[in-house]
Amino acid sequence: MGRQPCCDKIGLKKGPWTAEEDKKLISFLLTNGQCCWRALPKLAGLLRCGKSCRLRWTNYLRPDLKRGLLSEYEEKMVIDLHAQLGNRWSKIASHLPGRTDNEIKNHWNTHIKKKLKKMGIDPITHKPLFDNQHTQIQNQSQNQNQNQNQPFLEQQEQSNQTPQNVDLDDQNKEKDKEKQDTSSFDSSSTTIAIESKQGGEEEEKIIIMMPPPLIDDTVIMDEMIIMNDNNGFCTDEVPIIEPHEILVPCSDPSPSSISTSSSSSSSSASSLSSFNSNNSFLKDLQLPDFEWSCNNDHNGIIINNDIDDDNNNVALWNDDDFINCLNSLINDDDDNGDHGESSKQQVVFDNAPSPLSHYSKMVMDYSECSWPYDFS
DNA sequence: AACACCTTCAACCGCAACCGC
DNA sequence: TGCGGTTGCGGTTGAAGGTGT
Numbered sequence: 001m002g003r004q005p006c007c008d009k010i011g012l013k014k015g016p017w018t019a020e021e022d023k024k025l026i027s028f029l030l031t032n033g034q035c036c037w038r039a040l041p042k043l044a045g046l047l048r049c050g051k052s053c054r055l056r057w058t059n060y061l062r063p064d065l066k067r068g069l070l071s072e073y074e075e076k077m078v079i080d081l082h083a084q085l086g087n088r089w090s091k092i093a094s095h096l097p098g099r100t101d102n103e104i105k106n107h108w109n110t111h112i113k114k115k116l117k118k119m120g121i122d123p124i125t126h127k128p129l130f131d132n133q134h135t136q137i138q139n140q141s142q143n144q145n146q147n148q149n150q151p152f153l154e155q156q157e158q159s160n161q162t163p164q165n166v167d168l169d170d171q172n173k174e175k176d177k178e179k180q181d182t183s184s185f186d187s188s189s190t191t192i193a194i195e196s197k198q199g200g201e202e203e204e205k206i207i208i209m210m211p212p213p214l215i216d217d218t219v220i221m222d223e224m225i226i227m228n229d230n231n232g233f234c235t236d237e238v239p240i241i242e243p244h245e246i247l248v249p250c251s252d253p254s255p256s257s258i259s260t261s262s263s264s265s266s267s268s269a270s271s272l273s274s275f276n277s278n279n280s281f282l283k284d285l286q287l288p289d290f291e292w293s294c295n296n297d298h299n300g301i302i303i304n305n306d307i308d309d310d311n312n313n314v315a316l317w318n319d320d321d322f323i324n325c326l327n328s329l330i331n332d333d334d335d336n337g338d339h340g341e342s343s344k345q346q347v348v349f350d351n352a353p354s355p356l357s358h359y360s361k362m363v364m365d366y367s368e369c370s371w372p373y374d375f376s
Numbered sequence: 377a378a379c380a381c382c383t384t385c386a387a388c389c390g391c392a393a394c395c396g397c
Numbered sequence: 398t399g400c401g402g403t404t405g406c407g408g409t410t411g412a413a414g415g416t417g418t
Contacts, residue, residue, distance in 0.1 A: 016386070016412080038403065054404075055387065090406060101406070106385050 013047040017056055021046055025053055026061055059102045066098030070107050078104055079112060083126040 013021075028044035035043075037050035046053060059065075070078065074096055081092040089101035089108075096104065108123075116123040 014388075036403075051389090051404085052387075058405095059386075087407065102386075105407070110384055 011047065012041075012049050012052075014052070017048075017060075021048065022056070022061060025056060029057060029061075055102075059100045064098055065100065070096075070099070070104075070111075074099065075107075075112060078108060079116070079126075082108065082112075082123075 017025075024044050024046055028040065032043070034040075037054045040046075040050050040053050041048045044053070048056075077096060078092060081095055085091050087105075089105040093099050093101040093104050113123045116126075117129070120129050121127065122129050
């Protein structure tokens with residue numbers, strides 16, 4: 001006998017979600033929180049299977065999602081992490097706040113794969129495809145080269161035994177010292193330098209400093225330097241998202257919903273019920289020192305109770321603002337953008353402990369608003 | 377304008393892992 | 398320990414939009 005389907009598919013809707021369905025799902029999850037996905041469609045009045053609801057929420061509707069193309073830095077991160085983790089998209093996604101495994105997987109298959117091939121790098125092995133005429137590989141030490149050829153888990157073990165340090169600037173040295181016990185990033189561990197210069201072709205010079213072997217499923221990445229000939233970037237160019245600026249639960253009214261650290265690192269798992277209090281989620285996550293490109297096209301909104309007074313592009317939201325927006329979204333029954341009318345039927349988050357209160361802080365990209373609806 | 381081909385990405389499917397009993 | 402239910406993950410699909418002819 002075949003496996004039982006995840007749900008009774010008779011009469012269940014498939015295919016693209018409608019705005020109405022989205023609203024139902026959002027409304028239900030914000031008022032009730034995440035319960036059993038299997039039971040959710042019935043409770044929410046949706047003709048979908050629970051799996052479909054979960055996917056829709058985690059990949060598209062979650063308020064902490066960033067939308068839009070991956071930034072250059074994110075892309076490099078993905079490449080780098082893929083070199084270590086392979087197709088473990090959820091693990092990769094866990095290092096990129098606001099990105100889902102599905103999104104990264106799609107981006108990898110549609111964009112990055114091609115780019116790497118164009119650059120002469122095998123997207124599977126992350127090693128050069130071309131011979132020496134086109135490619136130079138500079139390995140700074142034989143051991144490092146060996147490390148790269150070893151299975152990932154073996155690298156982990158070695159890394160545990162022989163943590164290596166690198167030249168870091170003074171500011172980072174202390175930080176690095178702290179992290180050394182648990183994780184060490186040796187930015188010199190593997191360097192791939194590719195110089196492509198042939199008859200009128202655009203010159204490319206890419207140096208990829210490979211990150212260290214991972215010690216745990218997650219790793220703190222202190223350094224990742226990828227230099228492009230005319231488009232090199234350094235840490236000075238991008239603002240840093242501190243861990244406290246990233247979506248963090250401030251409280252969890254349902255202790256039973258706290259997930260274990262082993263699963264909470266997944267972006268897909270970073271759902272309402274997965275958050276833990278007291279920032280333990282972040283501890284589990286071990287986010288990298290994130291740096292984002294700061295340009296005029298991306299005015300960041302940080303929904304945050306803390307103030308980032310250095311960044312003029314940052315606007316501050318609090319929970320109430322956000323809930324108001326969600327109310328507007330959910331109760332939007334016309335298209336004239338008139339979201340503020342108090343006479344509208346309102347989904348009430350006020351009295352019941354709102355699951356949204358889990359999101360004390362979150363980062364949204366203003367121009368690529370996380371929510372698929374305009375509720376401005 | 378019409379058609380074919382290509383690209384993108386949301387959604388689906390099936391398997392594996394996890395969890396509670 | 399085994400079993401059944403639930404959730405998470407990664408591969409794949411297919412509709413929609415874009416591009417070329």
